[in-house]
Amino acid sequence: MEETPSAAGLRVRIADIGVVIAARDAELSRDLAVHYQGFLDSSASAELSIDVETIPDLLVEPRRVELRGQPWLDVRAAGPSFRIRRVDFDGELDLASGTAALRCRPRTLSVDGFLRVCFSLAIIRKGGLMLHAASLVSRGRGHAFTGPSGAGKTTVCRLSGPRTVLTDETTIVRRNGRGFLVAGNPFPGELGRYGPNASFPLASINLLVKDSAVGVTPLEADEAIRALLANTLLHARDSEMSALALDAACAIAGEVAVRRLCFAQDPSFWEVVE
Numbered sequence: 001m002e003e004t005p006s007a008a009g010l011r012v013r014i015a016d017i018g019v020v021i022a023a024r025d026a027e028l029s030r031d032l033a034v035h036y037q038g039f040l041d042s043s044a045s046a047e048l049s050i051d052v053e054t055i056p057d058l059l060v061e062p063r064r065v066e067l068r069g070q071p072w073l074d075v076r077a078a079g080p081s082f083r084i085r086r087v088d089f090d091g092e093l094d095l096a097s098g099t100a101a102l103r104c105r106p107r108t109l110s111v112d113g114f115l116r117v118c119f120s121l122a123i124i125r126k127g128g129l130m131l132h133a134a135s136l137v138s139r140g141r142g143h144a145f146t147g148p149s150g151a152g153k154t155t156v157c158r159l160s161g162p163r164t165v166l167t168d169e170t171t172i173v174r175r176n177g178r179g180f181l182v183a184g185n186p187f188p189g190e191l192g193r194y195g196p197n198a199s200f201p202l203a204s205i206n207l208l209v210k211d212s213a214v215g216v217t218p219l220e221a222d223e224a225i226r227a228l229l230a231n232t233l234l235h236a237r238d239s240e241m242s243a244l245a246l247d248a249a250c251a252i253a254g255e256v257a258v259r260r261l262c263f264a265q266d267p268s269f270w271e272v273v274e
Contacts, residue, residue, distance in 0.1 A: 049100070
């Protein structure tokens with residue numbers, strides 16, 4: 001259900017989590033409605049409410065001098081909440097109360113950057129993970145493809161023909177009773193587009209390795225857990241969140257096929273993935 005921006009805020013639903021974004025800047029609110037148009041839902045309950053104040057000339061300085069002039073993001077636990085800072089925004093998130101305050105430049109990318117971090121923390125609190133991974137749907141089931149930058153996540157999406165691409169960059173894995181789902185989200189990467197706002201049973205997580213030969217090798221439990229954690233988007237320096245992420249990785253590795261996928265630059269890898 002789509003809605004237009006209002007004083008009450010923009011309501012979206014992502015991975016079955018309802019978010020209200022209340023931007024005081026009317027133009028920014030309209031831009032956000034366009035950016036999240038596939039995820040607007042006027043009936044979404046507010047599990048997370050974000051109050052957005054725009055400051056056109058905002059420039060947040062990093063704490064450490066050696067980081068200046070380079071991309072950086074700082075997320076730290078501050079009592080029951082988190083302080084989230086980047087050059088273009090400064091905000092606080094309290095997951096217990098489901099509230100956040102954001103001060104940022106008046107642009108969609110600043111709000112979106114903050115929201116991505118909020119989701120990475122909220123999903124872990126719900127027993128799932130946000131992975132640096134592409135995800136696609138084939139035959140009604142979801143498959144995630146993960147690895148460091150340059151491993152081939154976007155390439156996999158481009159080689160996958162008629163299959164539905166959920167994302168080429170940021171994959172949300174969430175609990176569904178005793179199993180796990182992969183959920184579409186509005187956080188794309190290089191492709192600049194995203195798939196439907198829907199969830200699918202997660203059938204496999206594939207650690208990408210470029211090779212001339214195509215094949216899959218199941219990972220032992222400890223190796224699978226390490227691979228999941230290595231590709232988890234957890235920016236917070238917080239022992240509790242790290243422990244929850246480990247619990248989630250153990251649960252996922254115990255219920256979902258996690259394997260190493262060697263793939264060539266053609267669609268033949270789907271023969272072994274499916």
